[in-house]
Amino acid sequence: MKAAAFAYARAKSVDDALQLLAGHGDRAKVLSGGQSLMPAMNLRLISPELIVDIGGISELLGIVVQGDILRIGALTRHVDIQRSPEIAAYAPLLAEAIAHVAHPAIRNRGTLGGSLAHADPAAELPACMLALDATIVVLGTGGEQRIAAVDFFQGMFQTALSVDELLVAVELPIARKNGLHYFHEFARRHGDYAIAGLAAYAAIEAGIFTKLRPAFFAVGDRPLLAEAADRLIDVTVTPKLLSEVSSAVGDELDPQDDQQASANMRRHLAQVLFIRCVAMMLDRPELAGGAA
């Protein structure tokens, strides 16, 4: 299929992009990496009037450590995240998650901002943002907004962004020395969208969680930080407790039924992931029944 016709504008700056967006509202689409936008357009699932190409806006690039914060520009490509020494040092969860995003050719074009703004419930990076307690930095004609990741993802392909706003960066607290991460997803084939996935960040001292942020993806209409996991903080985790909490986690999720898996299957897989995550992080394989 060939995309329907559209007008094209290459934004020279963020202000330029915002003006173009303000002028066209929901009849315009932002083109970042294009790895989600282009398939939709080629399949004629969407036919925007105007494409605003932000690919040349250099202020949206860059991975910078500013004190306790790691700031990642929206145009940072997945491959840049994979190769970045700063990410490896300060947000290793991202480096690990990126390897699961599609395939090399996609990662060479796809961007962090694009992935977050697209908000596919089965995508890896939005869940990572929840696990890492990220702040999404948004610019509109009204100025800057800083939105906590937990508030940013609002539904299937829905975010807090309005049509005349641009996601310009994310900011994350840098990973701590006692910080641990876990990433795993169940997908039918390498690079496929997950059937169920978990991105988690934790802090552990002497075998006890002092922080545990498990963010599930592909098990709801948006990524979800499981609050029930808080029950594992500041306590000794026993198999019985883990099983109870895993059950509670399952109850928090609202998975979808689709061709790949039923809702119940997704909930089950999410619980398997949670148990395996906790077992791995605490280095107690017996918690996962041996097979972690």
Add this chain to the structure above:
Amino acid sequence: MTPTSIALEVNGERVEAQVLPRLNLADFLREHLQLTGTHVGCEHGVCGACTVRVNGEIVRACLMLAVQADGGAIETIEGLSDSGEVADLQDAFRKRNALQCGYCTPGMLIAAQDLLKQNADPSREQIREHLSGNYCRCTGYQAIVDAVESTARLRRSRA
């Protein structure tokens, strides 16, 4: 809709063209430049048949607009062949019969070359993983993995 002027390099040659914004890079290469080695298999970025190099990195040409390639350097299978860059890979593919119908082959060669430039000693699993976005219906992949593995070995022995 008005055509846009673009100027870019394709296989080392300077190209200037007027293109409609909606024209994707794969169609631009095939239809405007008659470089039909870049194949179209799905137009939604999944099959890998349209893989080319843009500024040295592999991309899906069906997921890029020709206008986005303005100012860029594009390399297609024709260019990589003429420069000899993948001659040893092609030789290995020939010997091992790592192609049957040939439709996935340009994309497969470009993806394989991309792997070998980053990793001179990939395991079979790593080869399979790097090529996991290139669909082949004919070979079942094993011959391709063999050919990439043997090329890597040969390059290491010549290094």
Add this chain to the structure above:
Amino acid sequence: MTAASDKPETLSVLDRPNSYIGKTVPRPNLDRLMQGRGQYVSDIELPRMAHVVFLRSPHAHARIVKIDAAAAKAMPGVITVATGQELAAVITPWVGVLSHMKGLKSAPQYAIAIDRVCWQGEAVAAVVATSRALAEDATESIVVEYEELEAVTDMRTALDPPTPVIHAALGDNLAFERTHNAGAVDQGFADADEVVEAEFVFGRHTGVTLEPRAVVADWNAAEARLTIYQGSQAPHMVQNIAALHLGLEERQVRVVCKDVGGSFGIKVHIYADEMATYALSKLLRRPVKFVADRVESFNTDIHARDHRCKGKIGVKRDGTIVAFEIDDLTGIGPYSMYPRTSAIEANQVVNLVGGPYLTKNYRARARVVFQNKNVMCQYRAVGHPIACSVTEGLVDLAAMKIGMDPVEIRRRNLIADDAYPCVSPSGLRFEKLSHHASLNKLLSMMDYDRLRVEQAGLRKQNIHRGVGIASFIEVTNPSAAFYGVGGAKISSQDGVAVRLDAQGAVICQTSITEQGQGSESLTAQIVGSVLGVPMSRVRVILGDTDNTPYGGGTWASRGAGIGGEAALQATKILRRNILDVASAILQSTPAELDIADGIVVNSNDGAPRIELKELARIVYFRPDTLPPGIQPELMATKHYVPREYPFAFTNGVQASWLEVDTETGFVKLLKHWVVEDCGTIINPQLVDEQIRGGVVQGLGAALFEKCIYDERGQLTNANMADYLVPMSGEMPDIDIGHVVSPTTESELGAKGAGEAGTAGAAAAVANAVNDALSPFGVTITEIPLTPQVILTALGGF
């Protein structure tokens, strides 16, 4: 022209010096494919060529009330908009029946639907424009008023009285029914110690050729000739059908097949949209190109393997299988496909169940029913995967029931290797198969006993691995028994013309076709070997009805066995003719001469006498220097058709070794083995690669591929993200071994090998999964074995 010598060759053509037969040599002419310089149909550009896009029905079943194309016709670049009515004046409809499929009925199908659409995706109008993009734009502004009709979407209820009949004139939705009864089945089951039954369910799937279907039709009104560029496996068949339905003579139609981006049977059928493209070219008097996009491919390329098969097996405690019985139901589309019919797959299932085994008691029923879904027809290994999965699944169930090892039960029941020729209970004549030799070789290759030990050890750690075995037989080299006897103009013979050119190189024209399996190479290898010239001096021309002998093409694994034999025989004559001339020039006799490496040599000491290059120069330019009366003939043509056996059966056995994660239902394929007996092997690497490619298609069926229709007849996963094809990350390495039982029917002795991998792979995987899950008392007889299916069976949540 002197007669050929009476002295027979002391060596068969297969044993000649420098023979390429049995050698792995690289295929010639791969550079153009590797450099991106191939010529696929989608690459073809002709002057004034226009592009066609089809408006397709969003409904599975609907009456077309009104089509308003006025706005579309006025859009930029649009040349015409045509509906079914307009095209019916140019191209006649067709009916997909053959007389030897007794009782098969189907309704006439038009190039574009008239009055009624019968599947979601069927074309209702065609827009021809100066580019595909502009045609798509215009298609969006065509307004069609539909009256939705109830759709038949469940094969299980297609024949129930309340279900609407899709074609009223046919009376019901039953396209075809066949029953078969051999031996004494009821007595067999009565004598059995155990009887096991299961229903085997198969996911409908499709070919997903990487190059979608594509056609360039070029009607030249001044020449009154139609040239069709198409990736067809059977160009002469296309020539015949295009001529027939367009009111032309066959000689007015030329079909050209250049490079084809995958076919596997998908591109051997006649499609309505392709027929519409031919008609549009004739109507518009200019070339018209149709390239299906991927979504169209999913919705309109033939589907296959949509079966629900009840199977029953009776077994004695000592492992003797006493009877097989099946009741197979398959749901096709609303039309039987043309011209090969959509009854062949079910017919094959009936023919092939139980095939490798001794049991004489076999009863079968197969019913083919119409549905409002995409059309269905032959796709690689046609019916074999169903028959093999059912048979091998039942054999494993029987083994489990009596507590016998799956290898042992096969040892006790496979037809003995010295029992040939013999006939199966379904009437199949086997010349020579090698089930036991193949099984023995397989077991040694895979180190079966060691795998069992490993399996037992890992089970204690809650790691569940399984071994699955599947024996199979495979139809190859079909005679007219397949299609010709039913009235189809599909040739079962093939021809090869070979000639020496003016420089002593060999030009070879063959009627078989190339889709990447190596038809060109096997032909060059045979010609080079038989004649005595290097392969590099042999040029093979194929895929052009103007420039090749008349023949069937490449399908049903017939290229090597039939086309190869024609090449062999033609080249023998050319060789004799050359030696006749040479002996006249050299004042020798043909018996004293041979040809090696492109030079005529003494047969006793190999001393060179005259180069072919020089001989050709003399023949073509200086015949005045030849002895009086000689009329040299440096060209020969031979056709070949199998006469003795309706099919040359091959056999093989496959094994799968895999691990099931019982917490998640995910399967990891660890290794796969195939031992195959396809007779004389011309190029071992090419045969093995055909097997590997075929296996992976079978692995796709086992774990991944399924066309998912909803109850309204909508194909819900018509894209490559949702329809899962095997990619490199999940596929195992595949080890292959061979046993060789040549057919004596031809001098070459080659049978076919292209479909063997697909025939047994899914059966091996299913048996392996069930083997892995046997501690849980779970048996699954449904594919694809998705994590959902496995976990549901395990009661995992």
